[in-house]
Amino acid sequence: MNILRMIWKNLRHGYQTLLFPSRPKVTSRFRGLVQFNPEYCTGCAVCKMRCTSRAIEFKPGKGEFTWSYNPGQCTFCGRCVEGCSEHALKAGHPEHALSQEEACPPIYLTPGELSLSYTLARKPPVRKPVAAPAPKPAAAEPQPAAASASSAQAPNPINGGAQ
Ligand code: SF4
Numbered sequence: 001m002n003i004l005r006m007i008w009k010n011l012r013h014g015y016q017t018l019l020f021p022s023r024p025k026v027t028s029r030f031r032g033l034v035q036f037n038p039e040y041c042t043g044c045a046v047c048k049m050r051c052t053s054r055a056i057e058f059k060p061g062k063g064e065f066t067w068s069y070n071p072g073q074c075t076f077c078g079r080c081v082e083g084c085s086e087h088a089l090k091a092g093h094p095e096h097a098l099s100q101e102e103a104c105p106p107i108y109l110t111p112g113e114l115s116l117s118y119t120l121a122r123k124p125p126v127r128k129p130v131a132a133p134a135p136k137p138a139a140a141e142p143q144p145a146a147a148s149a150s151s152a153q154a155p156n157p158i159n160g161g162a163q
């Protein structure tokens with residue numbers, strides 16, 4: 001290709017790189033930074049146990065716990081989110097605390113800038129309402145016709161069963 005044409009084409013298209021702080025577009029279901037909603041966290045620590053990268057820390061305390069996330073160690077695998085959602089479903093909660101941002105993680109300039117840490121009070125366990133036992137059906141009254149039929153067929157103890 002003619003070098004002048006190439007230069008002209010490049011100039012005409014303008015910037016081909018993104019300018020800070022823009023983030024590149026991602027496809028749907030892209031797994032980015034882990035998002036935490038303290039309102040739905042039950043302090044079960046399943047996320048910490050599932051995170052082999054040690055990006056999630058969980059410190060239990062007296063009547064409280066501290067949940068922390070370090071994106072610098074996160075591989076965005078999503079195992080913590082999966083575990084949190086499964087645990088919430090088993091406990092009968094419609095919502096769960098963890099999700100992943102559907103966006104490319106932003107550039108950060110200071111180490112630990114995107115880290116999260118929450119100290120939350122322990123919540124009492126939510127018990128599922130126990131269903132009241134179904135009322136037992138009333139005992140059937142003996143039927144007079146059936147009673148007379150059975151007595152008619154019973155052997156007579158006086159005459160040895162002869163009718
Ligand atoms: S798995 Fe979910 S509910 Fe359990 S501690 Fe982690 S964020 Fe909280």
Ligand code: SF4
Nearest residue numbers: 051074075077078080
């Ligand atoms: S996405 Fe994976 S690496 Fe990141 S915090 Fe969750 S389990 Fe750990």
